Every structure is written in C-alpha cells, then in structure tokens.
Amino acid sequence: MHVNRVFPGVAIPHILGNPTLPSAEERALRRALTERALGLLTQPAGAAAEASRA
Amino acid sequence: MLRVVHYVNQFFGGIGGEEQAGVAPRAVDGPLGPGQVLQRYLGNDATVAGTLICGDNYFAEQQEAASRALLGMLADARADLLVAGPAFAAGRYGLACAHICAEAQQAFELPAITGLAPDNPAVEAYRRTVTIVPTGPSAASMSQAMERLAALGLKLARREPLGPPDEEGYLAHGFRRNTLVAANGAQRALAMLRAKLAGDPYTTEIALPTFERVPAAPPLADLATATLALITSGGLVPRGNPDHLKSHVADAYGRYSIADRAELSAEAYEAVHGGYHTAYVNDDPHRLVPLDALRALVHEGALGGLHPTLYTLAGTGTYPQFAERMGREVAAELRAAGVDAAMITST
Numbered sequence: 001m002h003v004n005r006v007f008p009g010v011a012i013p014h015i016l017g018n019p020t021l022p023s024a025e026e027r028a029l030r031r032a033l034t035e036r037a038l039g040l041l042t043q044p045a046g047a048a049a050e051a052s053r054a
Numbered sequence: 055m056l057r058v059v060h061y062v063n064q065f066f067g068g069i070g071g072e073e074q075a076g077v078a079p080r081a082v083d084g085p086l087g088p089g090q091v092l093q094r095y096l097g098n099d100a101t102v103a104g105t106l107i108c109g110d111n112y113f114a115e116q117q118e119a120a121s122r123a124l125l126g127m128l129a130d131a132r133a134d135l136l137v138a139g140p141a142f143a144a145g146r147y148g149l150a151c152a153h154i155c156a157e158a159q160q161a162f163e164l165p166a167i168t169g170l171a172p173d174n175p176a177v178e179a180y181r182r183t184v185t186i187v188p189t190g191p192s193a194a195s196m197s198q199a200m201e202r203l204a205a206l207g208l209k210l211a212r213r214e215p216l217g218p219p220d221e222e223g224y225l226a227h228g229f230r231r232n233t234l235v236a237a238n239g240a241q242r243a244l245a246m247l248r249a250k251l252a253g254d255p256y257t258t259e260i261a262l263p264t265f266e267r268v269p270a271a272p273p274l275a276d277l278a279t280a281t282l283a284l285i286t287s288g289g290l291v292p293r294g295n296p297d298h299l300k301s302h303v304a305d306a307y308g309r310y311s312i313a314d315r316a317e318l319s320a321e322a323y324e325a326v327h328g329g330y331h332t333a334y335v336n337d338d339p340h341r342l343v344p345l346d347a348l349r350a351l352v353h354e355g356a357l358g359g360l361h362p363t364l365y366t367l368a369g370t371g372t373y374p375q376f377a378e379r380m381g382r383e384v385a386a387e388l389r390a391a392g393v394d395a396a397m398i399t400s401t
Contacts, residue, residue: 005270012401014334015288017341027347030340034347034397038277038357041395045270 005045009033056100056211059133060089061124061154063147067107075146077109079120081127088196092137095204100211104131106154113150120150121157128158135211140169140199141176143191152180159183165210169199170225177225185210186225220257230260266378271395276358280394283361284312285384287369288335288342288401289327302328304367305376307384313362318345329370330401342399361393369400 009015016030064074066087085093085102093102106127113120128136136158138151148170155166169187170177177186187206189199202223209216219226237245242259249256274280291299291308299308312318318339325332325342335342343364351357365384388396 009399013331014341015399015401016344016347017334017338019334019337019341030344031347031350034344034351035356037397038282038351041274041280041397042277044273 004043005040007036007040055098056134056208057103057132058092058096058100058135058137058207058211059104059106059128059131060085060092060102061106061108061136061138061151062086062088063113063141063144063150064107064109065147067105069107069109075109075111077107078112079106079108079123079127081106081131088140088193088200091197091200092204095201096208097204099208100135103133108150110144110146110150113153114146117153121154124154125157125161128164129162133158133164135207136164136166137203137207138166138168140187140189140196140203141174142169142189142193142195142199143171143174145175148174148176149179152176152184152186155184156180165207165213167203167207167210167224169203172225181225182228185216185227187223188225226261263374265374274395278355279358281359281361281392282348282357283363283365283388283391283393283396284343284345284348285365285396285398286343286400287367288330288399289325289332289368290318290323290335290339290342290364290366291326293322293324295324295326299326299367301326301368301370303371303373304369304380305373307365307367307380309363309365311362312345312360312364315345316349318343327368327370327401329368342401344399348397358394361388361391 010018010029010033016033017026018029019026021029064077065071068087069077082105084104086105086107089102089105096102104127106124108120108124136155138155139147141148141151151168152170155168158164158166167185167187169189171191172188180186185206187199187202189195206216206222206224216222216224235242246256246258289299289301291297292310297306297308299306320337320339323339325335325339340346348357348360352359367380
C-alpha cells in the first residue's frame with residue numbers, strides 16, 4: 001500500500017541529518033527533507049504519489 | 055445461600071426514561087425488572103438480595119460520587135456477587151456497569167460480572183479487568199444474557215476458576231493461562247494446518263491483536279496559515295531526563311516547551327532511547343527534531359507557526375494499548391490548541 005504521509009529519513013540514528021556532511025550541507029539536507037514533509041501535508045493521504053517524485 | 059446484588063439504570067429500575075437519567079444512586083430490596091429474570095436463572099442457589107439503581111447521566115457526570123455511594127450500598131447488602139446490567143449496546147449504561155464491576159472487585163475483591171454487546175465502547179476499556187458476557191445489541195437478548203450471567207456469576211461467587219472464554223461464553227480478558235494438554239505443540243500445529251488446508255474450522259492458540267484504524271486527516275489547504283506540532287518517538291528530552299522517561303516500553307510521554315527556543319542545542323537536550331545509537335542526535339538534536347529548519351520556514355512565511363510544546367517518548371516496544379491512550383491524549387490536546395497538523399519524527 002502506498003502511504004504518502006510517511007517517508008524514510010537518512011538513517012535510523014540521524015533521520016534528518018548526515019554527520020559525514022559539512023554543517024552547511026547537512027542543514028540544507030534537513031531543510032529539503034522538512035520541506036518534503038510539509039508538502040505531503042498538503043496532499044490527500046494515500047491518494048497520489050508526490051508530484052515531484054511521480 | 056449466596057447473596058446477589060443487581061445493578062441497573064433508571065430505565066430498567068422502573069424509575070423512568072431519559073428524563074430520569076439524572077437520578078442519584080438508590081438501593082431497594084429484592085429483584086426488580088430484569089432482576090426477576092436473573093433470579094429465575096439463579097434458581098435455588100442464590101437470591102437477588104437487592105437492586106442498586108443509578109441514572110445514566112448521574113453516573114456519567116459524577117462517576118466518583120456515584121461509585122462511592124454504590125460501593126457503600128454494596129457493602130451494606132453483604133453481597134457475594136455483583137451482576138450489572140446487561141447493558142447491551144447502551145454507551146453510558148455500559149460504562150456504568152463495567153466501571154462499578156471494576157470498582158467492586160478492587161474495593162472488596164467482590165466477584166462481579168456484566169453483559170455488553172461486543173462493540174459497546176466499555177468493552178475495550180474494561181475487558182481486561184471485568185468478566186463480560188457478550189449480548190445482542192438490545193434487550194431482545196435479555197433472557198439468553200441473564201442465563202449466562204447467572205451461570206458464570208455463580209462460578210465467580212463460588213471462586214471456581216473460569217474455563218477458556220470461548221467455552222464458557224465470556225469475552226476474552228486478553229491473557230493466556232498455561233494448561234497441560236496431551237498433544238505436543240508440533241502435533242497441535244500440524245492438526246491445525248491439516249484443518250486449514252482441508253477448509254475445516256480450527257482455533258488458533260495465539261490470537262493476533264487487532265489494531266485500531268485511524269482515518270488520515272484531510273490535507274492542509276494552506277501551509278502559510280497552518281500551525282504545526284512537533285512529536286518524536288526518538289526520545290529527545292531535556293538533558294538529564296527530568297521526568298525519567300523510559301528508554302523502552304514507554305507508558306508516558308514528555309511534553310516540553312520549545313516556545314522560547316530558536317534551536318535545540320546539544321547542551322540542553324539529549325536522546326534517551328533503548329532502540330538506536332543516540333550519539334548523532336546527542337551531537338545535534340536537529341537530526342531528530344528539525345526545529346532549526348522549521349523556525350526558518352516560519353520566519354520566511356512558508357509555514358504559519360509552531361505549537362509551543364514538543365511531545366516525545368522513546369518508541370520501542372511500546373504496548374499498543376498504551377500507544378492508543380497516549381495518542382488520544384496528545385491528539386485531544388493538539389485539537390484544543392487549534393493545531394492544524396503534526397510532524398512525527400521516528401527512529
């Protein structure tokens with residue numbers, strides 16, 4: 001079943017970050033994942049794949 | 055002879071309908087209404103010594119006062135058994151029946167039993183602690199229900215152990231009891247498999263839990279005016295874990311103010327969680343709760359605002375019934391606060 005209110009993070013111990021990246025890049029990565037989560041909240045649950053990833 | 059006390063609401067107690075639902079607890083001698091059916095099935099082994107009556111609204115609105123008064127009346131009646139209802143599918147009456155049974159068991163170790171339709175809301179709340187006979191949705195099933203209530207009630211009053219729920223006719227309490235059987239596990243499993251392949255009926259020895267399904271919330275119309283709440287099952291807590299939240303099998307959650315926090319610093323926060331390596335989150339808590347990114351999005355006007363409280367627990371090995379309770383509590387609080395959406399970050 002496709003559940004579009006859930007998506008995987010980077011890794012279990014740092015879902016919204018990556019300690020191997022320089023700080024600015026890690027922040028940018030977190031920002032992108034956070035924006036993706038917010039975007040999913042504007043779409044009907046379970047209805048369609050995200051437009052950006054379809 | 056065993057003394058049985060019967061609990062009923064204002065309707066079955068003959069006081070009146072909804073207009074009398076506010077009446078306070080009272081006790082009368084002997085059986086009333088459905089109590090006479092109960093007496094018939096109890097036969098000569100027990101007598102319905104008294105009937106306790108309480109209005110459905112009175113019980114629902116003043117549960118503590120009602121329970122206290124009814125427990126006093128139960129003690130006065132020198133009861134050996136409490137039979138409550140049956141309440142069938144009735145919501146308030148069902149909760150009253152189950153609650154007074156639970157209270158009587160706890161206060162006096164008094165055997166108690168009630169009858170409810172399996173989808174009565176009181177069933178999920180009380181089935182683990184109260185013996186409940188399944189009934190139909192309405193009083194049309196009164197006679198059958200009373201027969202079972204009388205038979206099982208007498209067993210409870212005599213302190214005889216109950217057999218398995220499907221044999222005795224009560225709703226499973228939700229625990230397993232060890233018993234000795236002749237066939238070993240492999241033999242029983244193969245017999246079950248043969249029955250399954252042949253399309254014959256069989257009964258599992260390990261019933262899988264059923265999980266509540268929650269409909270997804272409708273999408274947000276406009277992020278720029280929405281208030282978002284932050285929830286994490288990654289166990290982020292103020293450093294030192296002041297509320298002693300458990301690192302696994304959580305039975306409580308933390309709620310911490312982030313109203314005056316621009317960011318979550320490693321000096322102020324840490325993760326307490328028995329299910330993942332927490333060092334990366336301890337170095338930078340934003341790897342679990344992205345407050346830095348969300349503050350920036352609010353500042354830029356892309357998101358309306360953030361709820362001032364962070365909700366957190368260590369999500370590993372949590373019992374579903376605890377998760378359901380905590381989820382309900384948090385959801386009610388968020389709804390009351392006018393929160394539009396929640397982001398749950400999970401490890």
